[in-house]
Amino acid sequence: MVISTIILSDTEQRILKMYIEEYKDFRLLAQSFDSDKIYDAVKELSNAVLFVDMDYMEHDYHFISSLCNRYSNLRIVTFTAAPSTDALLKSLRAGASGMLSVPFIKDEFTALANKISDELLNNHKEKSKCRIITVFSNKGGIGKTSIASNLALELAKISKEDVALVDLNFQLGDVTTFWDLKPSFDLTYMVNNSEKINREFLLNTLEKYKNTSLHILADPPFFKDADNISTKQIERLIATLKDAFSYVVIDTSAGFDNKTMTAVYNSDLVLLVTVANLPALRNTQRCIELFKSEISDSNDIQVVVNRYMENDEIDLDDIEKVLGQKIFDKIPNNYFTMMSAINKGVPVCEINNDSNVAKAYRNLALKAADFVYRKK
Numbered sequence: 384m385v386i387s388t389i390i391l392s393d394t395e396q397r398i399l400k401m402y403i404e405e406y407k408d409f410r411l412l413a414q415s416f417d418s419d420k421i422y423d424a425v426k427e428l429s430n431a432v433l434f435v436d437m438d439y440m441e442h443d444y445h446f447i448s449s450l451c452n453r454y455s456n457l458r459i460v461t462f463t464a465a466p467s468t469d470a471l472l473k474s475l476r477a478g479a480s481g482m483l484s485v486p487f488i489k490d491e492f493t494a495l496a497n498k499i500s501d502e503l504l505n506n507h508k509e510k511s512k513c514r515i516i517t518v519f520s521n522k523g524g525i526g527k528t529s530i531a532s533n534l535a536l537e538l539a540k541i542s543k544e545d546v547a548l549v550d551l552n553f554q555l556g557d558v559t560t561f562w563d564l565k566p567s568f569d570l571t572y573m574v575n576n577s578e579k580i581n582r583e584f585l586l587n588t589l590e591k592y593k594n595t596s597l598h599i600l601a602d603p604p605f606f607k608d609a610d611n612i613s614t615k616q617i618e619r620l621i622a623t624l625k626d627a628f629s630y631v632v633i634d635t636s637a638g639f640d641n642k643t644m645t646a647v648y649n650s651d652l653v654l655l656v657t658v659a660n661l662p663a664l665r666n667t668q669r670c671i672e673l674f675k676s677e678i679s680d681s682n683d684i685q686v687v688v689n690r691y692m693e694n695d696e697i698d699l700d701d702i703e704k705v706l707g708q709k710i711f712d713k714i715p716n717n718y719f720t721m722m723s724a725i726n727k728g729v730p731v732c733e734i735n736n737d738s739n740v741a742k743a744y745r746n747l748a749l750k751a752a753d754f755v756y757r758k759k
């Protein structure tokens with residue numbers, strides 16, 4: 384099967400035509416300068432790619448989004464002689480699959496063509512069913528963000544599948560600091576544009592960590608934005624993320640607010656983080672009781688002991704006795720490695736891949752992946 388291709392531009396696009404004709408899955412149907420006619424042309428096709436000259440279309444992103452919303456079998460590639468991050472983001476937000484810069488570069492064209500052809504001809508392998516892991520504690524500063532961030536990265540490395548790390552800690556969200564990111568999209572945008580957000584959009588636009596399959600969804604930059612996000616919107620967001628990713632790891636704030644509880648209710652695994660001291664353990668004990676009375680069996684709550692030291696006064700057996708449940712895993716105390724990771728804005732494996740904490744996060748990821756896949 385071939386994919387029909389149309390160019391919308393008022394200038395002769397010789398190079399683009401040549402690339403399209405050379406590409407194995409594309410067949411050049413026409414070049415048009417009449418944007419109105421595009422609607423009818425695409426209607427007749429089982430699948431199509433439209434290359435839109437944004438300089439000719441005067442950066443009319445509304446045109447792109449109206450076509451994308453109307454035809455699910457259509458992919459749009461914008462191109463411009465004045466490429467910018469702003470133009471790229473606007474194109475992606477409108478629903479385009481990508482943007483090319485003029486003069487065209489063959490490798491860029493081929494990479495985008497491969498991606499589109501994969502999608503339209505269904506060559507891509509099915510993503511496995513999504514599992515949601517929420518990292519929670521009713522105490523602040525206990526290591527939730529450290530665990531969520533490093534766990535998400537290790538899951539991406541192990542599975543090589545798309546993993547999302549979501550920062551639901553609206554007041555003190557610091558996932559972006561942990562990763563030294565300046566995201567172009569945050570949760571507010573996602574929840575306010577839920578009708579536009581689909582798998583392709585998420586995979587294309589969420590900040591990716593280096594060359595891994597870890598995507599990061601940051602907390603809203605302004606507190607007042609966070610207040611306007613409803614539980615329903617969080618629920619819808621989680622459902623959308625489920626379509627796009629194989630794992631969603633959610634970092635939460637230290638309390639039982641509605642948004643956190645929505646994440647907990649929708650999770651396949653809740654990692655309840657504690658440390659080996661009595662006040663923390665008492666809190667954890669209460670938390671387990673509350674969760675057990677409120678949450679259905681499918682939402683398993685498992686305890687992770689953070690900052691664990693072999694010679695602690697309270698050992699793992701004591702903790703299990705106090706909590707009345709087995710410990711799922713433990714992360715050793717390693718102040719130096721953790722602090723240098725945070726100060727540099729990188730995961731601990733980049734500070735020292737052989738450190739006890741890096742190994743522990745890797746092990747936690749293996750256990751968590753195994754746990755969620757065994758469950759169903």
Ligand SMILES: Nc1ncnc2c1ncn2[C@@H]1O[C@H](COP(=O)(O)OP(=O)(O)OP(=O)(O)O)[C@@H](O)[C@H]1O
Nearest residue numbers: 523524525526527528529637690715716717718721
């Ligand atoms: N295993 C560890 N060993 C040593 N220090 C750690 C460990 N895990 C976390 N920390 C340190 O504890 C501090 C708090 O960690 P983190 O921000 O992950 O906690 P949190 O539960 O997300 O906090 P908050 O409730 O504010 O969101 C950080 O300075 C971090 O470096």
Ligand SMILES: [Mg+2]
Nearest residue numbers: 527528552557
């Ligand atoms: Mg945190």
